[in-house]
Amino acid sequence: xxxxxxxxxxxxxxxxDKNNASSNDTNSASAEKFADNADADIxxxxxxxxxxxxxxDTVSGGANDVCGxxxxxxxxxIGNLADLSSRxxxxxxxxxxxxxxxxxxxxxxLAAIGxxxxxxxxxxxxxxxxxxxxxxxxxxxxxxxxxxxxxxxxISDPGADLVAACAERGIPVVCIPGPCAAITALAVSGADxxxxxxxxxxxxxxxxxxxxxxxxxREERTxxxxxxxxxxxxxxxxxxxxxxxxxxxxxxxxxxxxxxEVIHTDLDGAISLYSEREPRGEFVLVxxxxxxKETSVSDWSCVTVAExxxxxxxxxxSRMDAIKAVARDRGVSKGVIYKELLK
Numbered sequence: 478x479x480x481x482x483x484x485x486x487x488x489x490x491x492x493x494d495k496n497n498a499s500s501n502d503t504n505s506a507s508a509e510k511f512a513d514n515a516d517a518d519i520x521x522x523x524x525x526x527x528x529x530x531x532x533x534d535t536v537s538g539g540a541n542d543v544c545g546x547x548x549x550x551x552x553x554x555i556g557n558l559a560d561l562s563s564r565x566x567x568x569x570x571x572x573x574x575x576x577x578x579x580x581x582x583x584x585x586x587l588a589a590i591g592x593x594x595x596x597x598x599x600x601x602x603x604x605x606x607x608x609x610x611x612x613x614x615x616x617x618x619x620x621x622x623x624x625x626x627x628x629x630x631x632i633s634d635p636g637a638d639l640v641a642a643c644a645e646r647g648i649p650v651v652c653i654p655g656p657c658a659a660i661t662a663l664a665v666s667g668a669d670x671x672x673x674x675x676x677x678x679x680x681x682x683x684x685x686x687x688x689x690x691x692x693x694x695r696e697e698r699t700x701x702x703x704x705x706x707x708x709x710x711x712x713x714x715x716x717x718x719x720x721x722x723x724x725x726x727x728x729x730x731x732x733x734x735x736x737x738e739v740i741h742t743d744l745d746g747a748i749s750l751y752s753e754r755e756p757r758g759e760f761v762l763v764x765x766x767x768x769x770k771e772t773s774v775s776d777w778s779c780v781t782v783a784e785x786x787x788x789x790x791x792x793x794x795s796r797m798d799a800i801k802a803v804a805r806d807r808g809v810s811k812g813v814i815y816k817e818l819l820k
Contacts, residue, residue: 543571545618548611548643550630552655553586556733556759560656566590568653572622576611578634583624599623604635608642615648629657633677633703658732659701662761665739666699666727669766673699679712687793690719693764694792700764706756713751716764717744725765731758782807782817 541564543549549568554560569575570592576599577583583596599607611621623630623639629652630636643650659675676693679702680686693700693716704712716724722745730738736758742750780788782803789799800818804811 541567543568543620544649545573545620546615547620547649547651548615548639549620549622550636550640550650550652551622551624552629552653552657553583553624553627554733555627555656555658555661556731556737557656558586558589560733561586561590562653562655565653565655566592568622569594569624571620573619574614575622575624576607576639577623578625578630578636582626586624594622599635599639601635604638608639611639612642612646612648615643616646627656627658629655632657632659633675656733658703658729658759658761661732662727662729662763663699663701665729666763666765667741668699668725668727668763670699672697672766673701676700676702678703684793684795686715688795688798690715691789691792691794692798694719694721695767696764697766697769699766702762702764704760704762706758706760709756709760710748710751712762713744713747716762717748720744720764720767722748724767727763727765729761729763730756732761734758782814786814786818 549572551565551568552562553565569587569590572594574595574597575583575587576597578600580596580598587593597607597611599611615621623636625631625634625636631640631652640650663670663673674696676689679689702712713726716726722743724744726742726744726747728738728740728742728747730736730740740747740750785803785806786796786799789802790796794802800811800814804814807814
């Protein structure tokens with residue numbers, strides 16, 4: 478699975494706590510076990526009582542009706558089962574069938590809330606064939622609840638392709654809002670939340686990765702990044718090289734779980750911290766924006782277009798991305814930059 482969809486072992490593959498766990502020691506042991514075994518049985522039938530379910534499952538009528546021929550994006554917990562909404566439970570209970578990124582994992586969730594529905598598999602490796610089958614069933618009038626392993630379907634996962642296919646075919650798509658690791662991390666980060674970008678996982682391919690890091694070094698908006706524990710140290714080191722050690726970052730670990738941790742530091746501090754301990758759990762990195770340099774168009778007048786483009790290419794950008802950046806800096810179209818380069 479590629480970087481942008483690698484959730485089975487990272488942020489969106491959260492081990493949902495039974496009653497949010499019973500002790501720090503128990504939860505820590507569970508986290509270690511889950512890290513070694515993605516198929517660990519992390520849900521059981523007694524997670525939520527029947528009384529608790531019935532007390533919450535009171536939504537009905539109007540916008541809460543489950544309609545045929547509609548794809549429902551059902552947000553599921555990122556770590557704490559109590560975050561599952563009444564509306565989500567209703568849709569899971571009433572949809573004609575459920576499309577799941579991992580049918581075993583979603584099956585445990587359904588067992589925990591006492592729901593039994595037909596399921597089909599939909600994930601990165603079968604999304605073309607399975608997606609077409611789901612589309613045909615929707616066009617035939619069935620309703621489908623799409624579940625990712627954890628969080629909101631369609632955000633940094635193959636659900637986005639199914640949503641796009643529905644849009645092309647005129648099939649209604651309804652999102653059932655709920656837990657989202659990116660927004661949860663952003664809310665507690667202390668960073669500027671008025672303007673932000675979601676990066677998901679940085680590209681694995683070296684040239685694309687360097688280009689993205691170069692963009693982040695200048696990015697004035699807050700950036701939200703997902704990362705796996707085994708790659709955290711490398712990513713922090715690369716971010717420091719690109720952005721400088723003083724750039725602020727908030728590291729969010731095990732969000733919504735008993736061992737949730739939010740660390741406010743800078744890139745130097747983050748690297749120092751993880752030189753002393755091994756990363757464990759699921760991480761969301763909130764990189765605070767770069768300070769505004771307020772560069773005006775006239776400031777580039779002493780630099781030729783070719784030199785300007787070369788400057789960005791030296792930072793790791795592709796020729797195309799460099800031309801776009803230069804056009805933006807100079808307040809002109811890409812075509813103008815192309816013509817200058819051809820002279």
